[in-house]
Amino acid sequence: MAEVLIAGESWSTTSIHVKGFDSFTTVAYEEGVDALRGALVSAGHEVTFMPNHVAAVDFPYTVDELGAWEVVLLSDIGSNTLLIPPATFARFEAKPNRLAALRDWTRAGGGLGMIGGYLSFQGVEAKANYRATPLAEALPVEMAVGDDRVETPEDPTPRVVAEHPIVDGLPPKWPALLGYQRVAARGDALVTVNGDPLLVAGAAGEGRAIAYTSDIGPHWAPPAFLAWDGYARLWDQAVRWLAG
Secondary structure: OOEEEEEEOEEEEEEEEEEOOEEEEEEEEEEOOHHHHHHHHHOOOEEEEEOHHHHHHHOOOOHHHHOOOOEEEEEOOOHHHHHOOHHHHOOOOOOOOHHHHHHHHHHOOOEEEEEOOOOOOOOHHHOOOHHHOHHHHOOOEEOOOOOOEEEOOOOOOOEEOOOOHHHOOOOOEOOOOOEEEOOEEOOEEEEEEOOEEEEEEEEEOOEEEEEEOOOOOOOOOOHHHHHOOHHHHHHHHHHHHHHO
C-alpha cells in the first residue's frame, strides 16, 4: 500500500444575508476530499490530507521532505498557494520553489497526480496557472494558455480508449460528468470525454504522473459518479500505478 499526500480540496465561503434594512455575514469552511480519501483508505493506503490553508504553510519545500510520501495528488489547489507561502507574502522571506521540488521529486521516482477543478491545471480565468510553473514539465499533458474549463451540463459519457493498469477491470463507459478541463495529451490518453483527454498517464524521468481533468467530488463529479462502484477501483489502481 502507498503513502499518499493529498493537497487542496478545501474552501471557505462568505455569505452576506440581506433582510430588508439589515444584513449580516456568515462564513463556512468546507472540504471536498471525503470521497477520494475514503476510497484510498478503504483500499489500505495511508493518506495525509493538507487543505489549502494548511498546504500554504506545511507543504514540503524539498525533494527530501517529499520523500515521506510515494504519491502526491494536487486537487483544486492553485499554483499561488504553493508558490507564495505566508512567509514570502507577509514577511518577504525567500523560500525554495515548491513546484520545482515537486517536479524534481517526481523525476527522481515519485508518483504525481493532478486532479481537475476550478483551481487546477489553468483553471477558472487561468488563476490556477500551472502552465507557467516548473511542475508543467512533469505532467503528461500540455495545458492551455487561458481558462481551460469545459462546462458540460448535458453530462457526456467518459469512454475508456486504451488498456492500462489504471483502468483494468473498469467498464468501457463511465457515469457522466458535468465538466472537465481541456488539455492536450503528451502521455497515453486512457479515458476521453467528448473526445478530449480525461485521464492521461505518462513517465516523468524515473517517476510517473497522471492528469485527471475532472473533479473527484461535486460539482463536476455528480452523486451518481461518486456512488459508481468503479470510483474506488479507479483511484486505488491509479495510486498503485503511481507508486510503482
